[in-house]
Amino acid sequence: MPYWYNVDTGQVETDDNRSQDANVLxxxxxxxxxxxxxxxxxxxxxxxxxxxxxxxxxxWDDGTLED
Known part of the structure; x- marks a missing residue:
């Protein structure tokens, strides 16, 4: 079951009680x-x-590029 974080309420939600997309991560x-x-x-x-x-x-040099 996926879980969501509601940025307005600070509560974790499930698909059963999930708020609108704009309110959840x-x-x-x-x-x-x-x-x-x-x-x-x-x-x-x-x-x-x-x-x-x-x-x-x-x-920037992450060491992955060759000269």
Whole structure:
């Protein structure tokens, strides 16, 4: 059963009681993953922001490209 995190209420929801799409994040495989939705989103945003900073400064080198 998929789980959803409601950003308005801060509650985990299931398909049976899920709010409108604009109000939820997911689906998540477990209730625990859904409960961590905002924390995971924050972690992803911080990582992506750092990648953008590196890319924009010209110092992007993840070691996967050959010269």
């Amino acid at each position: 997911g689906p998540y495989a477990t209730e625990q993953d859904a409960a961590r939705a905002l924390e995971k989103a924050r972690e992803n945003t911080e990582r992506w922001d750092e990648e953008d900073r590196r890319w924009n400064s010209g110092s």
